[in-house]
Amino acid sequence: MSKNFVIRINNPQSIEASDDYDVTEETSIRWDRVISVSIAALLLLALLISGFWYFFTAETMTHEPPLFVEATPEKVSDETAPLVKKEQENLRVLAKVEPEVKVPDVPPPAKTDAASLKKAAENAVTPVKVTAAPTPSIAPAFVDPIEIKSNRIVKAQLTHTVNKNEPVGRLGDSVSMKGDKLIKVYLFTGLKGLKGETLYHDWYLSGKKMARVKINVRSNETSASSSKFIDQYMTGDWRVKVSTSRGDELVSANFNVSH
Structure with a gap:
Protein backbone atom coordinates (compact mmCIF):
# COMPACT_ATOMS: atom_id res chain seq x y z
CA MET A 1 0.00 0.00 0.00
CA SER A 2 1.42 3.41 -0.98
CA LYS A 3 0.29 6.98 -0.57
CA ASN A 4 0.40 9.67 -3.28
CA PHE A 5 0.18 13.33 -2.43
CA VAL A 6 -1.42 15.59 -5.02
CA ILE A 7 -1.16 19.37 -4.75
CA ARG A 8 -3.84 21.26 -6.53
CA ILE A 9 -3.56 25.02 -7.14
CA ASN A 10 -6.89 26.78 -7.70
CA ASN A 11 -5.50 29.75 -9.66
CA PRO A 12 -2.06 29.26 -11.23
CA GLN A 13 -1.95 32.90 -12.29
CA SER A 14 -2.21 34.16 -8.71
CA ILE A 15 0.72 32.16 -7.32
CA GLU A 16 2.75 35.25 -6.65
CA ALA A 17 -0.16 37.08 -5.12
CA SER A 18 -1.32 34.41 -2.68
CA ASP A 19 0.28 31.40 -0.89
CA ASP A 20 -2.98 29.63 -0.06
CA TYR A 21 -3.42 26.19 -1.60
CA ASP A 22 -5.26 22.88 -0.89
CA VAL A 23 -3.59 19.47 -0.24
CA THR A 24 -5.50 16.29 -1.14
CA GLU A 25 -4.21 12.79 -0.03
CA GLU A 26 -5.00 9.87 -2.32
CA THR A 27 -4.42 6.23 -1.37
CA SER A 28 -3.74 3.49 -3.94
CA ILE A 29 -3.16 -0.28 -3.29
CA ARG A 30 -0.17 -2.11 -4.95
CA TRP A 31 -1.76 -5.47 -5.65
CA ASP A 32 1.40 -6.87 -7.26
CA ARG A 33 3.31 -6.51 -3.98
CA VAL A 34 0.45 -7.97 -1.96
CA ILE A 35 0.30 -11.06 -4.20
CA SER A 36 4.13 -11.55 -4.06
CA VAL A 37 4.20 -11.38 -0.26
CA SER A 38 1.25 -13.80 -0.01
CA ILE A 39 2.93 -16.37 -2.28
CA ALA A 40 6.19 -16.16 -0.28
CA ALA A 41 4.30 -16.66 2.99
CA LEU A 42 2.49 -19.72 1.57
CA LEU A 43 5.78 -21.26 0.40
CA LEU A 44 7.38 -20.69 3.81
CA TYR A 54 9.44 -35.39 8.28
CA PHE A 55 10.73 -34.86 11.83
CA PHE A 56 7.82 -36.67 13.51
CA THR A 57 7.48 -39.52 10.99
CA ALA A 58 11.15 -40.32 10.22
CA GLU A 59 12.48 -43.62 11.65
CA THR A 60 15.80 -43.81 13.42
CA MET A 61 18.18 -46.12 11.59
CA THR A 62 21.20 -47.64 13.27
CA HIS A 63 24.00 -49.33 11.40
CA GLU A 64 25.54 -52.16 13.42
CA PRO A 65 28.07 -54.67 12.14
CA PRO A 66 26.71 -58.21 11.77
CA LEU A 67 27.59 -60.47 14.65
CA PHE A 68 27.83 -63.54 12.47
CA VAL A 69 27.90 -64.09 8.73
CA GLU A 70 27.17 -67.58 7.57
CA ALA A 71 29.18 -68.71 4.57
CA THR A 72 27.12 -70.00 1.63
CA PRO A 73 28.42 -72.79 -0.63
CA GLU A 74 29.42 -71.86 -4.12
CA LYS A 75 27.17 -72.93 -6.91
CA VAL A 76 28.67 -75.73 -9.00
CA SER A 77 28.28 -75.17 -12.70
CA ASP A 78 27.45 -77.94 -15.14
CA GLU A 79 30.98 -77.81 -16.57
CA THR A 80 32.77 -78.35 -13.25
CA ALA A 81 30.30 -80.90 -11.83
CA PRO A 82 32.11 -83.98 -13.27
CA LEU A 83 35.44 -82.79 -11.90
CA VAL A 84 33.99 -82.24 -8.45
CA LYS A 85 32.34 -85.67 -8.49
CA LYS A 86 35.61 -87.32 -9.50
CA GLU A 87 37.52 -85.54 -6.77
CA GLN A 88 35.00 -86.71 -4.17
CA GLU A 89 35.41 -90.33 -5.35
CA ASN A 90 39.19 -90.04 -5.05
CA LEU A 91 38.84 -88.79 -1.51
CA ARG A 92 36.60 -91.76 -0.60
CA VAL A 93 39.17 -94.20 -2.00
CA LEU A 94 42.01 -92.56 -0.09
CA ALA A 95 39.98 -92.65 3.10
CA LYS A 96 39.53 -96.45 2.81
CA VAL A 97 43.23 -97.16 2.32
CA GLU A 98 44.88 -97.82 5.66
CA PRO A 99 48.52 -96.77 6.01
CA GLU A 100 51.05 -99.54 6.29
CA VAL A 101 52.64 -99.74 9.71
CA LYS A 102 56.15 -101.07 9.83
CA VAL A 103 57.17 -102.82 13.02
CA PRO A 104 60.87 -102.38 13.74
CA ASP A 105 62.92 -105.49 14.15
CA VAL A 106 63.64 -106.19 17.81
CA PRO A 107 66.73 -108.27 18.48
CA PRO A 108 66.13 -111.31 20.63
CA PRO A 109 67.08 -110.96 24.25
CA ALA A 110 70.62 -111.97 25.10
CA LYS A 111 71.09 -115.16 26.98
CA THR A 112 71.93 -114.61 30.60
CA ASP A 113 73.50 -117.03 32.95
CA ALA A 114 74.77 -116.90 36.52
CA ALA A 115 78.37 -116.17 35.51
CA SER A 116 77.47 -113.17 33.33
CA LEU A 117 75.19 -111.75 36.00
CA LYS A 118 77.96 -112.07 38.61
CA LYS A 119 80.46 -110.35 36.32
CA ALA A 120 78.03 -107.50 35.64
CA ALA A 121 77.48 -107.05 39.37
CA GLU A 122 81.24 -106.84 39.98
CA ASN A 123 81.67 -104.23 37.25
CA ALA A 124 78.76 -102.14 38.47
CA VAL A 125 79.72 -98.84 40.13
CA THR A 126 77.74 -97.80 43.16
CA PRO A 127 76.87 -94.10 42.92
CA VAL A 128 78.07 -91.97 45.80
CA LYS A 129 75.68 -89.31 47.04
CA VAL A 130 77.49 -86.03 47.56
CA THR A 131 75.89 -83.58 49.94
CA ALA A 132 76.78 -79.97 49.32
CA ALA A 133 78.03 -78.10 52.31
CA PRO A 134 75.64 -75.39 53.50
CA THR A 135 76.60 -71.89 52.51
CA PRO A 136 77.42 -69.91 55.61
CA SER A 137 75.23 -66.86 56.07
CA ILE A 138 77.23 -63.67 55.98
CA ALA A 139 75.91 -60.94 58.23
CA PRO A 140 76.02 -57.45 56.76
CA ALA A 141 79.03 -55.47 57.83
CA PHE A 142 78.44 -53.00 60.65
CA VAL A 143 78.70 -49.36 59.59
CA ASP A 144 78.89 -46.78 62.36
CA PRO A 145 76.56 -43.86 61.46
CA ILE A 146 78.21 -41.47 63.95
CA GLU A 147 80.36 -38.56 62.77
CA ILE A 148 82.07 -36.57 65.58
CA LYS A 149 83.04 -33.05 64.53
CA SER A 150 84.37 -31.60 67.80
CA ASN A 151 86.91 -32.71 70.42
CA ARG A 152 84.41 -31.71 73.10
CA ILE A 153 82.38 -34.83 72.20
CA VAL A 154 84.24 -37.72 73.87
CA LYS A 155 81.65 -40.36 72.95
CA ALA A 156 78.63 -40.67 70.67
CA GLN A 157 76.48 -43.68 70.03
CA LEU A 158 73.15 -44.57 68.38
CA THR A 159 71.22 -47.08 70.49
CA HIS A 160 67.77 -48.42 71.40
CA THR A 161 68.20 -48.07 75.18
CA VAL A 162 70.10 -45.95 77.72
CA ASN A 163 70.52 -47.41 81.21
CA LYS A 164 72.16 -45.53 84.10
CA ASN A 165 73.48 -42.85 81.74
CA GLU A 166 75.14 -45.44 79.53
CA PRO A 167 74.01 -46.72 76.10
CA VAL A 168 72.93 -50.36 75.84
CA GLY A 169 73.81 -51.82 72.45
CA ARG A 170 74.96 -50.07 69.32
CA LEU A 171 72.96 -49.37 66.14
CA GLY A 172 74.49 -49.13 62.69
CA ASP A 173 73.45 -47.09 59.68
CA SER A 174 70.57 -49.53 58.95
CA VAL A 175 67.88 -49.94 61.62
CA SER A 176 65.15 -52.58 61.16
CA MET A 177 61.83 -52.39 62.98
CA LYS A 178 61.57 -56.21 62.76
CA GLY A 179 57.81 -56.10 62.40
CA ASP A 180 57.23 -53.75 65.37
CA LYS A 181 54.82 -50.88 64.91
CA LEU A 182 56.83 -48.51 67.11
CA ILE A 183 60.52 -48.28 68.05
CA LYS A 184 62.64 -45.79 70.00
CA VAL A 185 66.06 -44.58 68.91
CA TYR A 186 68.50 -42.72 71.19
CA LEU A 187 71.49 -40.54 70.39
CA PHE A 188 73.86 -40.71 73.39
CA THR A 189 76.71 -38.19 73.74
CA GLY A 190 79.53 -37.87 76.25
CA LEU A 191 80.45 -34.19 76.77
CA LYS A 192 83.59 -32.41 78.00
CA GLY A 193 84.23 -28.70 78.51
CA LEU A 194 80.71 -27.58 77.56
CA LYS A 195 79.53 -26.28 80.94
CA GLY A 196 77.05 -23.42 80.49
CA GLU A 197 76.38 -24.24 76.84
CA THR A 198 72.94 -24.85 75.38
CA LEU A 199 72.86 -27.77 72.95
CA TYR A 200 70.16 -28.76 70.47
CA HIS A 201 69.42 -32.25 69.16
CA ASP A 202 67.56 -31.94 65.80
CA TRP A 203 65.92 -35.03 64.25
CA TYR A 204 65.18 -35.05 60.47
CA LEU A 205 63.26 -37.48 58.26
CA SER A 206 64.03 -37.14 54.53
CA GLY A 207 65.28 -33.58 55.16
CA LYS A 208 62.20 -32.50 57.16
CA LYS A 209 62.71 -31.56 60.82
CA MET A 210 60.62 -33.85 63.00
CA ALA A 211 61.80 -32.85 66.53
CA ARG A 212 64.15 -30.54 68.46
CA VAL A 213 65.43 -31.28 71.96
CA LYS A 214 67.05 -28.52 74.05
CA ILE A 215 69.75 -29.53 76.56
CA ASN A 216 71.35 -27.17 79.10
CA VAL A 217 74.82 -28.42 80.07
CA ARG A 218 75.59 -27.89 83.81
CA SER A 219 78.90 -29.71 84.16
CA ASN A 220 82.20 -29.89 82.31
CA GLU A 221 82.20 -33.69 82.17
CA THR A 222 78.72 -35.17 81.71
CA SER A 223 76.55 -37.02 79.24
CA ALA A 224 73.35 -36.13 77.46
CA SER A 225 71.01 -38.01 75.18
CA SER A 226 67.80 -37.46 73.26
CA SER A 227 65.36 -39.98 71.78
CA LYS A 228 62.75 -40.18 69.01
CA PHE A 229 59.79 -42.53 68.64
CA ILE A 230 59.54 -43.90 65.08
CA ASP A 231 56.39 -45.71 63.94
CA GLN A 232 55.69 -47.85 60.85
CA TYR A 233 54.73 -44.80 58.78
CA MET A 234 58.03 -42.99 59.48
CA THR A 235 60.46 -45.32 57.73
CA GLY A 236 63.14 -43.85 55.48
CA ASP A 237 66.36 -41.84 55.77
CA TRP A 238 66.92 -40.22 59.16
CA ARG A 239 69.51 -37.71 60.39
CA VAL A 240 70.13 -36.42 63.90
CA LYS A 241 72.65 -33.69 64.70
CA VAL A 242 73.90 -31.91 67.85
CA SER A 243 74.71 -28.20 67.59
CA THR A 244 75.31 -25.27 69.91
CA SER A 245 73.15 -22.18 70.27
CA ARG A 246 75.62 -20.43 67.91
CA GLY A 247 75.00 -23.08 65.22
CA ASP A 248 78.28 -24.99 65.59
CA GLU A 249 77.66 -28.63 64.67
CA LEU A 250 79.34 -31.04 67.13
CA VAL A 251 78.13 -34.49 66.04
CA SER A 252 75.73 -36.07 63.53
CA ALA A 253 74.35 -39.51 62.65
CA ASN A 254 72.75 -40.68 59.39
CA PHE A 255 70.75 -43.93 59.37
CA ASN A 256 67.92 -45.66 57.52
CA VAL A 257 64.84 -47.20 59.18
CA SER A 258 63.05 -50.06 57.42
CA HIS A 259 60.21 -52.45 58.35
Whole structure:
Protein backbone atom coordinates (compact mmCIF):
# COMPACT_ATOMS: atom_id res chain seq x y z
CA MET A 1 0.00 0.00 0.00
CA SER A 2 1.42 3.41 -0.98
CA LYS A 3 0.29 6.98 -0.57
CA ASN A 4 0.40 9.67 -3.28
CA PHE A 5 0.18 13.33 -2.43
CA VAL A 6 -1.42 15.59 -5.02
CA ILE A 7 -1.16 19.37 -4.75
CA ARG A 8 -3.84 21.26 -6.53
CA ILE A 9 -3.56 25.02 -7.14
CA ASN A 10 -6.89 26.78 -7.70
CA ASN A 11 -5.50 29.75 -9.66
CA PRO A 12 -2.06 29.26 -11.23
CA GLN A 13 -1.95 32.90 -12.29
CA SER A 14 -2.21 34.16 -8.71
CA ILE A 15 0.72 32.16 -7.32
CA GLU A 16 2.75 35.25 -6.65
CA ALA A 17 -0.16 37.08 -5.12
CA SER A 18 -1.32 34.41 -2.68
CA ASP A 19 0.28 31.40 -0.89
CA ASP A 20 -2.98 29.63 -0.06
CA TYR A 21 -3.42 26.19 -1.60
CA ASP A 22 -5.26 22.88 -0.89
CA VAL A 23 -3.59 19.47 -0.24
CA THR A 24 -5.50 16.29 -1.14
CA GLU A 25 -4.21 12.79 -0.03
CA GLU A 26 -5.00 9.87 -2.32
CA THR A 27 -4.42 6.23 -1.37
CA SER A 28 -3.74 3.49 -3.94
CA ILE A 29 -3.16 -0.28 -3.29
CA ARG A 30 -0.17 -2.11 -4.95
CA TRP A 31 -1.76 -5.47 -5.65
CA ASP A 32 1.40 -6.87 -7.26
CA ARG A 33 3.31 -6.51 -3.98
CA VAL A 34 0.45 -7.97 -1.96
CA ILE A 35 0.30 -11.06 -4.20
CA SER A 36 4.13 -11.55 -4.06
CA VAL A 37 4.20 -11.38 -0.26
CA SER A 38 1.25 -13.80 -0.01
CA ILE A 39 2.93 -16.37 -2.28
CA ALA A 40 6.19 -16.16 -0.28
CA ALA A 41 4.30 -16.66 2.99
CA LEU A 42 2.49 -19.72 1.57
CA LEU A 43 5.78 -21.26 0.40
CA LEU A 44 7.38 -20.69 3.81
CA LEU A 45 4.37 -22.23 5.56
CA ALA A 46 4.52 -25.28 3.24
CA LEU A 47 8.23 -25.77 4.00
CA LEU A 48 7.60 -25.56 7.75
CA ILE A 49 4.75 -28.10 7.56
CA SER A 50 6.84 -30.55 5.50
CA GLY A 51 9.75 -30.17 7.92
CA PHE A 52 7.61 -30.94 10.97
CA TRP A 53 6.03 -33.89 9.17
CA TYR A 54 9.44 -35.39 8.28
CA PHE A 55 10.73 -34.86 11.83
CA PHE A 56 7.82 -36.67 13.51
CA THR A 57 7.48 -39.52 10.99
CA ALA A 58 11.15 -40.32 10.22
CA GLU A 59 12.48 -43.62 11.65
CA THR A 60 15.80 -43.81 13.42
CA MET A 61 18.18 -46.12 11.59
CA THR A 62 21.20 -47.64 13.27
CA HIS A 63 24.00 -49.33 11.40
CA GLU A 64 25.54 -52.16 13.42
CA PRO A 65 28.07 -54.67 12.14
CA PRO A 66 26.71 -58.21 11.77
CA LEU A 67 27.59 -60.47 14.65
CA PHE A 68 27.83 -63.54 12.47
CA VAL A 69 27.90 -64.09 8.73
CA GLU A 70 27.17 -67.58 7.57
CA ALA A 71 29.18 -68.71 4.57
CA THR A 72 27.12 -70.00 1.63
CA PRO A 73 28.42 -72.79 -0.63
CA GLU A 74 29.42 -71.86 -4.12
CA LYS A 75 27.17 -72.93 -6.91
CA VAL A 76 28.67 -75.73 -9.00
CA SER A 77 28.28 -75.17 -12.70
CA ASP A 78 27.45 -77.94 -15.14
CA GLU A 79 30.98 -77.81 -16.57
CA THR A 80 32.77 -78.35 -13.25
CA ALA A 81 30.30 -80.90 -11.83
CA PRO A 82 32.11 -83.98 -13.27
CA LEU A 83 35.44 -82.79 -11.90
CA VAL A 84 33.99 -82.24 -8.45
CA LYS A 85 32.34 -85.67 -8.49
CA LYS A 86 35.61 -87.32 -9.50
CA GLU A 87 37.52 -85.54 -6.77
CA GLN A 88 35.00 -86.71 -4.17
CA GLU A 89 35.41 -90.33 -5.35
CA ASN A 90 39.19 -90.04 -5.05
CA LEU A 91 38.84 -88.79 -1.51
CA ARG A 92 36.60 -91.76 -0.60
CA VAL A 93 39.17 -94.20 -2.00
CA LEU A 94 42.01 -92.56 -0.09
CA ALA A 95 39.98 -92.65 3.10
CA LYS A 96 39.53 -96.45 2.81
CA VAL A 97 43.23 -97.16 2.32
CA GLU A 98 44.88 -97.82 5.66
CA PRO A 99 48.52 -96.77 6.01
CA GLU A 100 51.05 -99.54 6.29
CA VAL A 101 52.64 -99.74 9.71
CA LYS A 102 56.15 -101.07 9.83
CA VAL A 103 57.17 -102.82 13.02
CA PRO A 104 60.87 -102.38 13.74
CA ASP A 105 62.92 -105.49 14.15
CA VAL A 106 63.64 -106.19 17.81
CA PRO A 107 66.73 -108.27 18.48
CA PRO A 108 66.13 -111.31 20.63
CA PRO A 109 67.08 -110.96 24.25
CA ALA A 110 70.62 -111.97 25.10
CA LYS A 111 71.09 -115.16 26.98
CA THR A 112 71.93 -114.61 30.60
CA ASP A 113 73.50 -117.03 32.95
CA ALA A 114 74.77 -116.90 36.52
CA ALA A 115 78.37 -116.17 35.51
CA SER A 116 77.47 -113.17 33.33
CA LEU A 117 75.19 -111.75 36.00
CA LYS A 118 77.96 -112.07 38.61
CA LYS A 119 80.46 -110.35 36.32
CA ALA A 120 78.03 -107.50 35.64
CA ALA A 121 77.48 -107.05 39.37
CA GLU A 122 81.24 -106.84 39.98
CA ASN A 123 81.67 -104.23 37.25
CA ALA A 124 78.76 -102.14 38.47
CA VAL A 125 79.72 -98.84 40.13
CA THR A 126 77.74 -97.80 43.16
CA PRO A 127 76.87 -94.10 42.92
CA VAL A 128 78.07 -91.97 45.80
CA LYS A 129 75.68 -89.31 47.04
CA VAL A 130 77.49 -86.03 47.56
CA THR A 131 75.89 -83.58 49.94
CA ALA A 132 76.78 -79.97 49.32
CA ALA A 133 78.03 -78.10 52.31
CA PRO A 134 75.64 -75.39 53.50
CA THR A 135 76.60 -71.89 52.51
CA PRO A 136 77.42 -69.91 55.61
CA SER A 137 75.23 -66.86 56.07
CA ILE A 138 77.23 -63.67 55.98
CA ALA A 139 75.91 -60.94 58.23
CA PRO A 140 76.02 -57.45 56.76
CA ALA A 141 79.03 -55.47 57.83
CA PHE A 142 78.44 -53.00 60.65
CA VAL A 143 78.70 -49.36 59.59
CA ASP A 144 78.89 -46.78 62.36
CA PRO A 145 76.56 -43.86 61.46
CA ILE A 146 78.21 -41.47 63.95
CA GLU A 147 80.36 -38.56 62.77
CA ILE A 148 82.07 -36.57 65.58
CA LYS A 149 83.04 -33.05 64.53
CA SER A 150 84.37 -31.60 67.80
CA ASN A 151 86.91 -32.71 70.42
CA ARG A 152 84.41 -31.71 73.10
CA ILE A 153 82.38 -34.83 72.20
CA VAL A 154 84.24 -37.72 73.87
CA LYS A 155 81.65 -40.36 72.95
CA ALA A 156 78.63 -40.67 70.67
CA GLN A 157 76.48 -43.68 70.03
CA LEU A 158 73.15 -44.57 68.38
CA THR A 159 71.22 -47.08 70.49
CA HIS A 160 67.77 -48.42 71.40
CA THR A 161 68.20 -48.07 75.18
CA VAL A 162 70.10 -45.95 77.72
CA ASN A 163 70.52 -47.41 81.21
CA LYS A 164 72.16 -45.53 84.10
CA ASN A 165 73.48 -42.85 81.74
CA GLU A 166 75.14 -45.44 79.53
CA PRO A 167 74.01 -46.72 76.10
CA VAL A 168 72.93 -50.36 75.84
CA GLY A 169 73.81 -51.82 72.45
CA ARG A 170 74.96 -50.07 69.32
CA LEU A 171 72.96 -49.37 66.14
CA GLY A 172 74.49 -49.13 62.69
CA ASP A 173 73.45 -47.09 59.68
CA SER A 174 70.57 -49.53 58.95
CA VAL A 175 67.88 -49.94 61.62
CA SER A 176 65.15 -52.58 61.16
CA MET A 177 61.83 -52.39 62.98
CA LYS A 178 61.57 -56.21 62.76
CA GLY A 179 57.81 -56.10 62.40
CA ASP A 180 57.23 -53.75 65.37
CA LYS A 181 54.82 -50.88 64.91
CA LEU A 182 56.83 -48.51 67.11
CA ILE A 183 60.52 -48.28 68.05
CA LYS A 184 62.64 -45.79 70.00
CA VAL A 185 66.06 -44.58 68.91
CA TYR A 186 68.50 -42.72 71.19
CA LEU A 187 71.49 -40.54 70.39
CA PHE A 188 73.86 -40.71 73.39
CA THR A 189 76.71 -38.19 73.74
CA GLY A 190 79.53 -37.87 76.25
CA LEU A 191 80.45 -34.19 76.77
CA LYS A 192 83.59 -32.41 78.00
CA GLY A 193 84.23 -28.70 78.51
CA LEU A 194 80.71 -27.58 77.56
CA LYS A 195 79.53 -26.28 80.94
CA GLY A 196 77.05 -23.42 80.49
CA GLU A 197 76.38 -24.24 76.84
CA THR A 198 72.94 -24.85 75.38
CA LEU A 199 72.86 -27.77 72.95
CA TYR A 200 70.16 -28.76 70.47
CA HIS A 201 69.42 -32.25 69.16
CA ASP A 202 67.56 -31.94 65.80
CA TRP A 203 65.92 -35.03 64.25
CA TYR A 204 65.18 -35.05 60.47
CA LEU A 205 63.26 -37.48 58.26
CA SER A 206 64.03 -37.14 54.53
CA GLY A 207 65.28 -33.58 55.16
CA LYS A 208 62.20 -32.50 57.16
CA LYS A 209 62.71 -31.56 60.82
CA MET A 210 60.62 -33.85 63.00
CA ALA A 211 61.80 -32.85 66.53
CA ARG A 212 64.15 -30.54 68.46
CA VAL A 213 65.43 -31.28 71.96
CA LYS A 214 67.05 -28.52 74.05
CA ILE A 215 69.75 -29.53 76.56
CA ASN A 216 71.35 -27.17 79.10
CA VAL A 217 74.82 -28.42 80.07
CA ARG A 218 75.59 -27.89 83.81
CA SER A 219 78.90 -29.71 84.16
CA ASN A 220 82.20 -29.89 82.31
CA GLU A 221 82.20 -33.69 82.17
CA THR A 222 78.72 -35.17 81.71
CA SER A 223 76.55 -37.02 79.24
CA ALA A 224 73.35 -36.13 77.46
CA SER A 225 71.01 -38.01 75.18
CA SER A 226 67.80 -37.46 73.26
CA SER A 227 65.36 -39.98 71.78
CA LYS A 228 62.75 -40.18 69.01
CA PHE A 229 59.79 -42.53 68.64
CA ILE A 230 59.54 -43.90 65.08
CA ASP A 231 56.39 -45.71 63.94
CA GLN A 232 55.69 -47.85 60.85
CA TYR A 233 54.73 -44.80 58.78
CA MET A 234 58.03 -42.99 59.48
CA THR A 235 60.46 -45.32 57.73
CA GLY A 236 63.14 -43.85 55.48
CA ASP A 237 66.36 -41.84 55.77
CA TRP A 238 66.92 -40.22 59.16
CA ARG A 239 69.51 -37.71 60.39
CA VAL A 240 70.13 -36.42 63.90
CA LYS A 241 72.65 -33.69 64.70
CA VAL A 242 73.90 -31.91 67.85
CA SER A 243 74.71 -28.20 67.59
CA THR A 244 75.31 -25.27 69.91
CA SER A 245 73.15 -22.18 70.27
CA ARG A 246 75.62 -20.43 67.91
CA GLY A 247 75.00 -23.08 65.22
CA ASP A 248 78.28 -24.99 65.59
CA GLU A 249 77.66 -28.63 64.67
CA LEU A 250 79.34 -31.04 67.13
CA VAL A 251 78.13 -34.49 66.04
CA SER A 252 75.73 -36.07 63.53
CA ALA A 253 74.35 -39.51 62.65
CA ASN A 254 72.75 -40.68 59.39
CA PHE A 255 70.75 -43.93 59.37
CA ASN A 256 67.92 -45.66 57.52
CA VAL A 257 64.84 -47.20 59.18
CA SER A 258 63.05 -50.06 57.42
CA HIS A 259 60.21 -52.45 58.35
